Amino acid sequence: MPSYNSGMSQYAKKAVKNLRKMIVDSGLTIEQVAVGSGIDKGTISRYLSGKREPKVSYLEKIAEYLKQDFTNFFR
Numbered sequence: 172m173p174s175y176n177s178g179m180s181q182y183a184k185k186a187v188k189n190l191r192k193m194i195v196d197s198g199l200t201i202e203q204v205a206v207g208s209g210i211d212k213g214t215i216s217r218y219l220s221g222k223r224e225p226k227v228s229y230l231e232k233i234a235e236y237l238k239q240d241f242t243n244f245f246r
Contacts, residue, residue, distance in 0.1 A: 183224045186244040190230070191219055193237050193244075208236040 179187070194204055201219070205212035210229050217223035234241040 179221065179224050182245060184221075185246075186225050186230060187218055187221065189244045189246065190215075190225065190233065193233075193239055194219075197237050199237075204233060204236065208232045 194201065197204070199207075201215050202212050204210075205215050208229075210232060214223065214229065215233075218225045218229075230244050231241050234244065
């Protein structure tokens with residue numbers, strides 16, 4: 172099985188890893204995060220599967236919805 176995120180920058184990979192953790196830790200579903208942040212569920216799913224590199228503006232919206240500091244995506 173190919174690794175979709177192999178072409179992603181190290182920062183994008185870290186952001187995706189932390190996005191996944193934030194969603195799990197929040198106890199919310201991807202759909203709930205999508206609705207709350209105003210971002211399409213499919214887009215978030217593609218981020219999590221590594222098929223798409225996350226946009227900074229979308230990460231900002233997700234962080235705001237999850238009440239997280241945006242910089243937590245890159246720690």
